Amino acid sequence: MDKPKSPAVVAFWEEFRRARGVPEQAYDVCRMGDNPALADESVALILAGPKRATACLLRDVEQGIEEMAKVGAYVVVVDARDQPRAIWRTRTVEVKPLDQVDDAFGWDEGEGERTREDWLAQHALYFDRRARAEGFAFDASMPAVFERFTLVWPPAYADTEGS
Numbered sequence: 001m002d003k004p005k006s007p008a009v010v011a012f013w014e015e016f017r018r019a020r021g022v023p024e025q026a027y028d029v030c031r032m033g034d035n036p037a038l039a040d041e042s043v044a045l046i047l048a049g050p051k052r053a054t055a056c057l058l059r060d061v062e063q064g065i066e067e068m069a070k071v072g073a074y075v076v077v078v079d080a081r082d083q084p085r086a087i088w089r090t091r092t093v094e095v096k097p098l099d100q101v102d103d104a105f106g107w108d109e110g111e112g113e114r115t116r117e118d119w120l121a122q123h124a125l126y127f128d129r130r131a132r133a134e135g136f137a138f139d140a141s142m143p144a145v146f147e148r149f150t151l152v153w154p155p156a157y158a159d160t161e162g163s
Contacts, residue, residue, distance in 0.1 A: 012084035036080030050110030058143035069147040088149035099140040
């Protein structure tokens with residue numbers, strides 16, 4: 001879920017920008033998942049290294065719930081308390097039906113068993129839960145946005161020294 005830019009987020013972004021020589025530019029802010037535990041678990045997986053991908057339903061972009069991922073764009077990730085914890089840079093974006101996820105994406109998302117089957121089962125549960133809460137019909141053939149990223153900040157966890 002996209003979040004507003006709090007003073008803590010702005011300061012985190014500016015520290016990154018100055019340290020890496022990144023010019024002023026727009027960036028997104030997100031908290032992952034639909035509950036505090038999932039948000040913190042996702043941040044931990046990003047910082048630990050296995051999570052280098054994420055996905056959302058295209059309907060969430062179309063309804064303004066999520067921003068459309070853009071190759072080369074930066075995203076500040078916040079934890080369950082909306083504190084900034086990481087910055088990624090988007091490497092690839094692909095839109096296709098959710099159930100057309102491949103093995104590589106299941107691995108790159110870094111969650112659960114890291115298989116396509118487990119990824120699809122877990123995401124179907126997540127999106128179905130959201131559908132019931134938000135009043136929309138979910139099915140696994142819905143278009144989804146598949147995003148891969150590189151962690152660029154904080155330096156102790158970054159995939160690369162560059163931006």
